[in-house]
Amino acid sequence: MRSLKRIFNKIRMENPFWSDYTCFAEAVHGKGFSRKTIIRSFNSLVDKEDYTRSEKKEIIEHLVGLSKSG
Numbered sequence: 001m002r003s004l005k006r007i008f009n010k011i012r013m014e015n016p017f018w019s020d021y022t023c024f025a026e027a028v029h030g031k032g033f034s035r036k037t038i039i040r041s042f043n044s045l046v047d048k049e050d051y052t053r054s055e056k057k058e059i060i061e062h063l064v065g066l067s068k069s070g
Helices: 002-016 020-028 035-045 053-068
Strands: none
Touching: 002 020, 002 035, 020 035, 020 053, 035 053
16 A cells, blocks of 8 residues: 655645645645644655644645545
């Protein structure tokens, strides 16, 4: 199975001026990752101080939708 962390790191290396969120969104787009995988990876890969708890809930919902879109 593909590794979200590996995809994220590759995108981040190729686009050093992108934010962590932008790289993460690109990494999940159309890949069909589960909500659980997205949450776990988001917590470990994106800086915790970038978003408040209430923002994070909305962001996760958006990322889950991106992951399901093709």
